Amino acid sequence: MEVEAVYLRMRHRLLCSPGQTIRIKDLAQLVGPEDVIQEIGHMIVHKITVQDKTIVIVDLMEVLKTIRKKFPLLDIQTVGTPQTIIEVQYKRPKIxxxxxxxxxxxxxxxxxxxxxxxxxxxxxxxxxxxxxxxxxxxxxxxxxxxxxxxxxxxxxxxxxxxxxxxxxxxxxxxxxxxxxxxxxxxxxxxxxxxxxxxxxxxxxxxx
Amino acid sequence: MTIKIITVMLIGLGAGLAVGAGFVAILTVFGIIPRLMQITKTNSQIRSYEISIIIGVLFSSWYGLRDYTISSSQWLLIPIGLASGTFIGMLAAALTEVLNVLPILMKRVGFKEQVLILLMAILFGKVIGSLFHWIFFVHL
Structure with missing residues (x-):
């Protein structure tokens, strides 16, 4: 398999609802060969549970680990902030x-x-x-x-x-x-x- | 006698230096002048603003400590009152902001969109509190 470069940039902040599964395409912007990006983008990094409360931090290393399980030879170039802040938005009571x-x-x-x-x-x-x-x-x-x-x-x-x-x-x-x-x-x-x-x-x- | 006079003058000069420096320091911390320049886009006029402040301070400290009067029309009081009120209002707004009250309140209470309405509460509170003070409170 030929070594290709994929460029990855973590988003700063992500709003999501409780119980949502977080995929790499939600967390990061990706640039690279179309088919590889498609596949990487759909990988699951995290699933929001009740224990997570309101804020989850996903580290870049976690994302890299997930990608390398599937593409051990892929050259991943990272740009920008090394983590994403996920804010879980619960429905507010109406008072x-x-x-x-x-x-x-x-x-x-x-x-x-x-x-x-x-x-x-x-x-x-x-x-x-x-x-x-x-x-x-x-x-x-x-x-x-x-x-x-x-x-x-x-x-x-x-x-x-x-x-x-x-x-x-x-x-x-x-x-x-x-x-x-x-x-x-x-x-x-x-x-x-x-x-x-x-x-x-x-x-x-x-x- | 001469020594007494020189000592008093030195004390006066020293006190003035300290108060003047403190006044400028307060203005700098609150950033009212940069704010006014930003709104009116007159950054190049900074020198004349400085001179205006110095003249204002000298004028008011001289006439404020003496018993002079210019015996002029009472309607002159309206622009003076408006200008001094605006200045104090900006000072109060800057103070609220330096103390970081509003961002913390917004975050705690979670009313992000209604910042303006809450600001209006403070604003009307100030205006009505001030009017109440002058019209009713001082008679008590």
């Missing part, structure tokens, strides 16, 4: 609506209280009275003419910072929140890759 309202009210009251505490903390009332005097030359203990626009400005500033709210965006760039969520997801992935992958840890005295 999220109530949760959502609770979280909404929590955030609303929390934000309101936080801003009031902040104002008290930095003596905002005195500062506003002083600004009122600086501009008009008159004393006013309750300078609402300054404070109402200030309160509206608070909301405006948050809209500006997060770039999009109410479906309208100012430009195409991702907002800081989207970047932040991406970074957080990357950190989680990194953790999961190191900790859920049994191949990564081996205790020497076990052998």
């Amino acid at each position: 999220t609506g109530v949760y959502f309202v609770i979280v909404w009210i929590l955030l609303f009251i929390g934000a309101a209280l936080a801003i009031m505490n902040f104002h008290e903390d930095v003596s905002m009332q005195q500062v506003h009275q002083k600004i009122y005097y600086l501009v008009t030359g008159r004393r006013n203990d309750y300078p609402l003419l300054l404070q109402v626009p200030y309160s509206i400005g608070l909301g405006l500033g948050m809209v500006l910072f997060f770039n999009h709210i109410f479906k309208k965006r100012f430009n195409e760039e991702p907002s800081p929140l989207e970047v932040e969520m991406f970074n957080y997801q990357q950190d989680l992935d990194q953790y999961v890759i190191m900790n859920e992958n049994k191949e990564n840890e081996k205790k020497a005295h076990d052998d």
Whole structure:
């Protein structure tokens, strides 16, 4: 048999349903002779069971082992990340609506209280009275003419910072929140890759 | 006498240096200015933004510590209030983000699509909390 090269690239993340069998074509992109790829693609690497819970890491080595059982002479060139994160998606119970309202009210009251505490903390009332005097030359203990626009400005500033709210965006760039969520997801992935992958840890005295 | 004056001046200068450096450090950590430049696409104007901040700080520290007044129209207060509110709003938004509150909340609670609605909760909370504070709370 002539030695042919097959190029294999593991996908970063795969969503699947419980009980699904994971084949190599789900896990990786393959390039090479058509018939070989067809056969490799249909090989089974893993079957999702209840014990797997929500996250399974399939290591590249596992995939290579599976392929080499059938094609011991095949030259496999690997590109990219050495593992795939499989996320098992279970059906969520339908109480999220109530949760959502609770979280909404929590955030609303929390934000309101936080801003009031902040104002008290930095003596905002005195500062506003002083600004009122600086501009008009008159004393006013309750300078609402300054404070109402200030309160509206608070909301405006948050809209500006997060770039999009109410479906309208100012430009195409991702907002800081989207970047932040991406970074957080990357950190989680990194953790999961190191900790859920049994191949990564081996205790020497076990052998 | 001279020694006293020089000592007081030195203390004042030192305190000012520390506070000014701290102020700039806070602005840098929160990244409000890069954010504004990104939205308005005016990255080349960074120098004049720096000057604007320095003038703003000098102006407010001078007039804030003194008892001057410019005896001008009270309607001038509306743009001032709006601008200062916007600045504090951006500061609050940046603080929420630095603390990583929202990504963790999204992940924990699992509402990925409704981020906007939850953000609006925080936003309205801030606006209404602030209005409540000025209109009712200060009278208590």
